[in-house]
Amino acid sequence: MSSRRISTYWWCQIGGWMGYALMTLFFAYTYNRLEWLTVEKTLLNVVVGIGVTHLLRHFIIAGEWMKRSFDRVWGILLAAVVLSSLVYSVLINTIFTILHVQGRTSFSLPQRILLFSVDFLPFLFTWILIYYVWHILENNRKQQLESLRLESLVKELELKTIKSHINPHFIFNALNSIRALVDENPGRARTAITELSNLLRSSMQTEKMETVPLEKELAIVRDYLALEKIRFEERLKVEMDIDENTLEEPVPVMMLQTLAENAIKHGISKRMAGGVIRIRSYFNGDRHELVVQNTGHLNGHARDEGFGLMSTISRLSILYGPKANFEIRDVKEDTVEAKISIPVAAL
Template sequence: MSRENFKYWICQIVGWGAYAGISIFFYLTLSTRKIDNFFLLVAIDILIGLGVSHLMRMVIKEYKFLQNYIQKQIVLFGITIIVFSVVYACADVGIEKLLGVKDTMGENISVWNEIARNSINNFFILFIWNLIYYTYHYIEFNRLQELNTLKLKASVKELELKTIKSHINPHFIFNALNSIRALVDENPVRARTAITELSNILRSSMQTEKLETVPLERELNIVKDYLALEQMRFEERLKVELKIDEDTLEQPVPPMMLQTLVENAIKHGISKKMNGGVIRIISSFKNDHHELIVQNTGQLSGHFNEDGFGIRSTQDRLNLLYHGNAVFSLTNLNDEMVQTKIVIPV
């Protein structure tokens, strides 16, 4: 027996058992006359009610009443109760007549009148049964729909993050390989050193591929390897300054995010300056937020601000991971410096 059917039968037994208990209670406490075979009559009524309600459920499931729009469900709800109230009454009156245990309170009434009267009584019983059944399935349907929606959103979020990562890693690799290629003829020794640095970076990036966040210290190690590689290409044209609050080293940040910002700073800032410039990385706590700042020599252009993939991917990742609670800004700090600032709630 499935879990759903087990719960259904428990509810059936408890519900009809409660109906029997209420009937017996009122008979024993409020009835002013003795009814022959009362307990047998109650037992027959409960057993027939159990069977009729189960048959009614089978019809509801077989013809998928619950999958119709709400207006049609209401119409089917009413028709179902009327039909099965009559079925309930016919079975009840028929079996009691067959067994000769029907209590008519001394009245001489026809079978059709008995069926009509029982149908009215049964209508209210089955109305309550159906109301409970429909309400339960309506709530369960909405709960499952909400759960499926959350699962879908989570899947979309995971897919978006993986897509962003799949763009970031090749973007970084191609730039790094171009840097190494520039060193191969000019300085083979440094090129070999650069390959070692690149292997360290790739190893670290592959290890973080399955992680949504990593400690800042781990991300900084990748950035230091990348900057060491780039310093071989730019030599004295590239100066690096780190201002890192040690208390922030354990703070979680999206993997490869800082490296992407530094890479953009070099590509769009330092590499376009004949005399090179400065890359400054700052990490600190302010007002219960983690501020991560990358400053570089250069000036923003509209083209860079709108179309740079690294900037878009960073914004997308922050929105997905922190649900809009992280702040990203890219501005000209002054006439010589550009600042990228990320504020993440602690």
């Protein structure tokens, strides 16, 4: 048990018993019975009470009673409370007798022990109830913190797993583009290798990041599309409509590149005449919307089984939960639109 926990326990012990002492002396004063003997007996009650409850706590910890369900331990707790009250009564009466502070009484020692034990039971029941409830709340708090830590760890591992797939997936496609140019046009192949080098450098720099400014993400996308344009030549046209006010907005790293790659793989590359890729970024109220359009169609269903789109959906869920939205749909007869909607970071 940490020093902080021990300190909290002792503050509660001392504070609780001092409250009991003040309450006792207040009632004695109210009924004109406050005298030095009353003060002595009250202080002795406090000292013995602290000792007995601390001993009870020792047995609770040693027996690991707090780790058991209440329906299995309530009988043990009840027996411990009754036994502790008898121990308290025997101790306090013995001390009173030794110090001659008992005062005049018509009760015998066994009767006094029984009476003191019964009087102490409500205090001890209150003590054990507070102690038990406090530990339940503390354990629940620890479990919640542990759950949050585990959830955070799982999300971090999921993001790392997704990223580890995104980069090799992209590299594989890029190398295919270069391979297609090696024999046909070595000069352009060298240019493609330079573009790929830029992409790999950007990818390594952002590897440990969850989000990057849109401006940096766009630089990655431009390098990627420049590389793909070497392969597709006139079959690939690129249009960008970027609101400059969105350039500093954080976006999930490599996500826009993934959508652009998906658009080429499932759209442009499937058409003999090629097509157009349009990338838009704009604010829509308190939302930042990123749109990638490509020439093509969905054939009546969304291509949500591919890794690129599944990774996009997973990452948005991990990073933003229900605050983010992703959809892919036909917007015209020959145009597919993939749209990401995330909260504006400044809000």
